[in-house]
Amino acid sequence: MPGRRFIFRGLAVLLAAGTLIGLGTRQYGNPAGDDARRPASASSPSFAETEDGPGSFALTVSDSPPEETLARIFNEIEANRLGNALQLTEALLRQHPNYRLAHLIRGDLLLARRQPIDTFGALSGAPLDKVADLRAEAITRLKAYREKPPADFVPRYLLQMQPDQRFAIVVDTQRSRLYLYENDRKNGGRPRFVADYYVTQGKLGAEKSYEGDKKTPIGVYHVTANLPKQSLADLYGSGAYPINYPNEWDKHQGRGGSGIWLHGTPSNTFARPPKASDGCVVLTNQDLDAVAKNLQVGLTPVIISNSVEWLSLDDWAKERETLNKTIEAWRADWESRDTERYLKHYSSQFKAGSQSFEQFAAQKRQVNAGKEWIKVKVDNLSVFRNPGKEEVVVVTFDQDYRSNNLDDRMKKRQYWVREDNQWKIIYEGSA
Secondary structure (H helix, E strand, O other): OHHHHHOOHHHHHHHHOOOOOOOOOOOOOOOOOHHHHOOOOOOOOEOOOOOOOOOOOOOOOOOOOOHHHHHHHHHHHHOOEHHHHHHHHHHHHHHOOOOHHHHHHHHHHHHOOOOOOOOOOOOOOOOHHHHHHHHHHHHHHHHHHHOOOOOOEEEOOEEEOOOOOOEEEEEEOOOOEEEEEEEEHHHOOEEEEEEEEEOEEEOOOEOOOOOOOOOEOOEEEEEOOOEEHHHOOHHHOOEEEEEOOOOHHHHHOOOOOOOOEEEOOOOOOOOOOOEEEOOOEEOOHHHHHHHHOOOOOOOOEEEEEOOOOEEEHHHHHHHHHHHHHHHHHHHHHHHHOOHHHHHOOEEEEEEEOOEEHHHHHHHHHHHHHOOOOEEEEEEEEEEEEOOOOOOEEEEEEEEEEEEOOOEEEEEEEEEEEEEOOEEEEEEEEEO
């Protein structure tokens, strides 16, 4: 039947929608390949147990996230080896029985034994919105699998982790991807890629502004708690890790809302669609458990971006050096007791609590007038660039302040903004 040459055009081409390399670019059936050696018509897709010859088709399914197996499944579909695709899909389902995307693919593969299909989710009565969600997940997973970030590039945001921050998380909402980086202290604290995972974000995307807007926030955050499975509703899966949204910069910008967590999926669900949460970042339970081993409450940074900016290691090192010099100049100018030079590091829009820049400046002039000497030590410095539209850097450190009449130690956090091509402090307070 000639029409069966295109039996999986709906599944491969419509799924691809122009985004997946190689899928949907040629006709199904391979006259020059194994199908040509069988008596069956070259236009008929095969459901033979093994189509590449004895021992040449590997059915092993990795226990890592399913992107690799999904890519193999669609490669087999593209090559008209539908039997291999079905075997791989069933192996994936044995591993993840609640994986709805795999169930849908299996249904299409089984239906294709009986009739040509020209759409993804061809089973009669399949809810269109659910099929669209699963199609979006497939596209998102495969695109991330096939379009990896450059190997020698790092996220722009991870300029410096403090020594006891072992790992950092960077989320790319456009790609529905979470990247885990290690603080490679043997190489001067350079971020080292560890793994990446599929994630779900808010139903209405990113850039959260207010309570109930169904969006995921963009910014620099950190994990604030570990909520065990036993204390949570089933919706949150194997655990939850709240982050400190809204942070000081969010509040400065008038953003509201609360309850933004990293968490898992319900017990009857392997994965959720790319946009399905109320604003939280959601991983499969398997992936959350893997990530959770590296989370440190109060320490692990979670940087959420619309689209991750990548820097070469040379550019990353230059940007880091520039900001570290700026922070050191602020520290040295404070020690110098030259109050006017010190105040030049602060934005005219600076606020500390209810204190304006003018009030802050007047207080500093008065305090410094009574100082004979000042020593300021900065330890455990972290520097993270904010991924939002504004040029903002979040700086956190242990501050040891000593003078002739006061000793004070605190953990301080500053937000620096770019004004007239110079970095200025717009907020500072305890961390």
